[in-house]
Amino acid sequence: MSAKYAIGVDYGTQSGRAVLVDLSNGHEIADHVTPYPHGVIDEKLPVSGIELGHDWALQHPDDYLEVLRRSVPAVLQASGVAAADVIGLGIDFTACTMLPVDESGTPLCFLPDWKDNPHGWVKLWKHHAAQDEADRLNAIAAERGEKFLPRYGGKISSEWMVAKVWQILNEAPEVYEATDLFTEATDWVISQLTGGFVRNSCTAGYKSIWHKQEGYPSPDFFKALDPRLENLTATKLRGDIKPLGSKAGELTAKMAELTGLVAGTAIAVGNVDAHAAVPAVGVVDEGKLVMAMGTSICHMVLGKEEVEVEGMCGVVEDGIIEGYMGYEAGQSAVGDIFEWFVEEAVPAYVKEAAEKDGVGVHQWLTERAAHYKPGETGLVALDWWNGNRSVLVDTNLTGVVVGYTLLTKPEEMYRTLLEATAFGTRTIIDAFHHNGVPVHEVYACGGLPQKNALLMQIYADVTNREIKVADSKQTPAVGAAMFGAVAAGAAKGGYDSVVDAAKAMARVREETFKPIPENVAVYERLYAEYRTLHDYFGRGANDVMKRLKALKEEASK
Numbered sequence: 001m002s003a004k005y006a007i008g009v010d011y012g013t014q015s016g017r018a019v020l021v022d023l024s025n026g027h028e029i030a031d032h033v034t035p036y037p038h039g040v041i042d043e044k045l046p047v048s049g050i051e052l053g054h055d056w057a058l059q060h061p062d063d064y065l066e067v068l069r070r071s072v073p074a075v076l077q078a079s080g081v082a083a084a085d086v087i088g089l090g091i092d093f094t095a096c097t098m099l100p101v102d103e104s105g106t107p108l109c110f111l112p113d114w115k116d117n118p119h120g121w122v123k124l125w126k127h128h129a130a131q132d133e134a135d136r137l138n139a140i141a142a143e144r145g146e147k148f149l150p151r152y153g154g155k156i157s158s159e160w161m162v163a164k165v166w167q168i169l170n171e172a173p174e175v176y177e178a179t180d181l182f183t184e185a186t187d188w189v190i191s192q193l194t195g196g197f198v199r200n201s202c203t204a205g206y207k208s209i210w211h212k213q214e215g216y217p218s219p220d221f222f223k224a225l226d227p228r229l230e231n232l233t234a235t236k237l238r239g240d241i242k243p244l245g246s247k248a249g250e251l252t253a254k255m256a257e258l259t260g261l262v263a264g265t266a267i268a269v270g271n272v273d274a275h276a277a278v279p280a281v282g283v284v285d286e287g288k289l290v291m292a293m294g295t296s297i298c299h300m301v302l303g304k305e306e307v308e309v310e311g312m313c314g315v316v317e318d319g320i321i322e323g324y325m326g327y328e329a330g331q332s333a334v335g336d337i338f339e340w341f342v343e344e345a346v347p348a349y350v351k352e353a354a355e356k357d358g359v360g361v362h363q364w365l366t367e368r369a370a371h372y373k374p375g376e377t378g379l380v381a382l383d384w385w386n387g388n389r390s391v392l393v394d395t396n397l398t399g400v401v402v403g404y405t406l407l408t409k410p411e412e413m414y415r416t417l418l419e420a421t422a423f424g425t426r427t428i429i430d431a432f433h434h435n436g437v438p439v440h441e442v443y444a445c446g447g448l449p450q451k452n453a454l455l456m457q458i459y460a461d462v463t464n465r466e467i468k469v470a471d472s473k474q475t476p477a478v479g480a481a482m483f484g485a486v487a488a489g490a491a492k493g494g495y496d497s498v499v500d501a502a503k504a505m506a507r508v509r510e511e512t513f514k515p516i517p518e519n520v521a522v523y524e525r526l527y528a529e530y531r532t533l534h535d536y537f538g539r540g541a542n543d544v545m546k547r548l549k550a551l552k553e554e555a556s557k
């Protein structure tokens, strides 16, 4: 048999990338990135210019197809691999990134009747305007003693499916009415590739409150939210739910023409970016926490038992690797906070100096921040620029920096932001480790470990754990390709399970980030300060952040 390959397509927040992977060893033969032509739509709708409210974040579904049109042919061409030797394709996506579609699977925003209604568009994972609905959902679920709530750390996030659907119903009942299905973008793209619609167990479990044994919450629960939602799961959330690792279908002739692949190529069910990355770093059993570090961080760990952990995003059976409980927690902004600082808060002299030195602003700040010892800035921050996903699960929380003086330098602020995100991760690791989901090893993948060694050293010091780093720039895409190979199966030159695929294809770098004992000691003290601020601002002692947000909304009416 000739060498066989699979393609993984990773749909991130700003762009999508395709990677063509050698199935014998996991080597990435070619990759190609397509920036989304419409990017993140958070101010105005394209063309009509209709303004969006606070905390909105939309996307254009055609941008996802553009990735298939451009990046898949590009990797085929760059690699020189024959399309017939690409035996499978898998994708991974941000989630819950959802959209309403009509009976033909067409996104409502493609249709003249709905293109000017913001609710007809894709709501991106970081769309946070459904917080009121999430708050009400959580209160009603708690009051009714719903069994599902502890599986989601006690709170369902406003980022997820039911809160977003309910927001549509409340603000645009006509869009809700016109919707045949609400679908995760990952499932919609797969339906475009195969011509058939299936849901995947990962997003159904983590983002739509579905449970392998119990199914969705009862119609009674949905009725208690709003009588119009009573039959939501049997109607607009209907669809077969297939486990990760299964085949969704085969590439249609139309999509074969568009991508350059062969019709009939095996297509895996949709997956989530962070979850796809886990087998790609070789993690297929318990005790190993994987951080997918980029715009945000998702923390994934496997366990044998279903236990309750405060503020985790969820525990889903087979949600990451078959045979294990998959636990997820996360931070809603990490790279995004550093980006905010670079774009909005550095003085002109920093940008000029970086330009003069021929380096990016991140690198310029990092080089200077590395000269400080832990504690030397005199600053500590709360990393809530985009709310708090874990363990507080509250998108209405905002950022704080304590300790500024007239002598504070931009590089000190930058270092403080790096440290704040590390403290956020420490909070999550401790919550797992001390509540029955042991964490013995830590792995990192995603864009940040490649970009910033200081950041990774700070994470090792703050968590007091050695960190292993993926030997791949595109870990989620490699994971998605593994699932593509599993959809194809061993008989076709792929694999029969993701565990087998991981054995052959997963790779981590030899060098690791090891904690430095004197740094660990100082960070213990700083972390105690962080926790005091965390609990003071985050657990109700002082709701100033929420009052300020309310005032802001009032003032901007």
Ligand SMILES: Nc1ncnc2c1ncn2[C@@H]1O[C@H](COP(=O)(O)OP(=O)(O)O)[C@@H](O)[C@H]1O
Binding pocket: 012, 013, 014, 015, 293, 294, 295, 296, 334, 335, 336, 337, 338, 339, 340, 362, 363, 366, 446, 447, 448, 451, 452, 455
């Ligand atoms: N040198 C750097 N140090 C720290 N963060 C960086 C650096 N360069 C870019 N970033 C941040 O990396 C993030 C993008 O991460 P990446 O993993 O590439 O994207 P995504 O999360 O969309 O997959 C951006 O938020 C950006 O601010």
Ligand SMILES: O=C(CO)[C@@H](O)[C@@H](O)COP(=O)(O)O
Binding pocket: 012, 013, 093, 094, 095, 096, 125, 272, 273, 274, 292, 293, 294, 295, 296, 297, 298, 328, 330
């Ligand atoms: O929430 C999840 C996964 O559950 C992510 O898709 C979301 O945080 C976006 O991830 P990125 O930071 O864009 O990689």
